[in-house]
Amino acid sequence: MKEKLRTIIESSDTKAGLYFDFFIQFLILSSLIAFTVETFPDNSPQTQNLLWHFEVFCVVIFSIEYILRIYVADKPLKYIFSFYGIIDLMAILPFYIKTFLDLRALRVFRIFRIFRIFKLVRYNKALRRFHIAFNLIKEELVLFLMLTSIFLFIASAGIYYFEHKAQPEYFSSVVDSGWWAAVTLTTVGYGDVYPITAGGKIFTLFILLLGVGIITIPAGLIASALSKARKMEEENLKN
Known part of the structure; x- marks a missing residue:
């Protein structure tokens, strides 16, 4: 089971791995678009509610991905403190800080949601060169x-x-x-x-x-x- 998950999550050579990569990339871009729309001053309550639920959905998926990457890693600590591990954590951390530590001073951490764009580095050869x-x-x-x-x-x-x-x-x-x-x-x-x-x-x-x-x-x-x-x-x- 662990090897199958590793093949899907860490490799795009298989059809399942390719679909997984495309899904995560689509979710990253969609969440960034939602973050941008969220800053519009005239959003209706319905739009704000929709954006909130979409953000929850994204965070749940990214959280599952983060946990699975730790699980399939040969050296979990090495992944956690690696460039990709830190970026994956930063993609979900602002949500949990805002939700469970609803302090005004800590709401500034929401800006770190923009770090999700760096998650795309993993899925693009040209970006990986950087x-x-x-x-x-x-x-x-x-x-x-x-x-x-x-x-x-x-x-x-x-x-x-x-x-x-x-x-x-x-x-x-x-x-x-x-x-x-x-x-x-x-x-x-x-x-x-x-x-x-x-x-x-x-x-x-x-x-x-x-x-x-x-x-x-x-x-x-x-x-x-x-x-x-x-x-x-x-x-x-x-x-």
Whole structure:
């Protein structure tokens, strides 16, 4: 029984497995559409009731799927703490938090229902490559995030030094200066906060040039990793 369930749940080579995959994918997309409709301001009580019952149905199916995946896994704990295991849990957790812990502060967890879209990664080869690519470059990405954090702090401290006296309302501390540093390093530049001193403008120029490099590095890493992931898939198919 366990082997039959594993074949259906974890493989799409059989007709039953293919139908299971299509059903879960359809349910994921339908639940996301229902979540979107739920945000409409003029929904009638009947519509709200229908959406609620559909959400209950989705959560029941996703909960059964989650339990079955734990049951058929060779190493249940490994699945539970894996990328897919966490995503599967996040797909159902907001419902239970809202239902059994109906606290206003915890209702924010409902937004995590959008994580259901990541469940589609399991069922799509192209999307699966992103998972493979992430595993290939996760150490480089961690290093990149560390360096970005360092540059963010340097930018925040630097602009604070140049602009604090001229604009104390915007650059009152290094922490407050972090907003300017973030939008400048990412080259977004909202224009709501900007330097007015000569030193601040020169410093901003260097930060903007640095930001261009910060934007291009992860793009290059991901593109390279996706290319490697495709080659790995092709080699596996040949073998």
